[in-house]
Amino acid sequence: MDDHGDDFGPWGWEGDSNAIRRTEEEWLTIARYVRHAANKVGPELPLCLPGEPQECGRTAQQHVIAWAAHLKAVGHHLIEQATPSEARGAHAAGPLYQRRVAELRAQAAPVHAPR
Secondary structure, eight states, X not given: OOOSSGGGOOTTSSTTTTSOOOOHHHHHHXXXXXXXXXXXXXXXXXXXXXXXTTOOOOOHHHHHHHHHHXXXXXXXXXXXXXOSSHHHHHHIIIIIHHHHHHHHHHHHSXXXXXX
């Protein structure tokens, strides 16, 4: 997989305003976890992170985004392959997915101190 999301344009001009603040080492750990999860359901992603045999020069954060998109696509494809009916597949890919995303966002939301 050579697609790391470069078709959106060069990296760096957006800054990090929307992204959670993490060090490059933290992003690297997450990138490795996402790649490992994606490789479990296939097809395999390359060893191209910093220090790996096919180092591509992109940031670990860019790998997290690109590989998470790959994992999301693989997940959707698995839903399509496993669903017993179009309606069940639409439910899993729509409302069920949206509920899971909402739960994750709620867990990640900052906790405000009591007043």
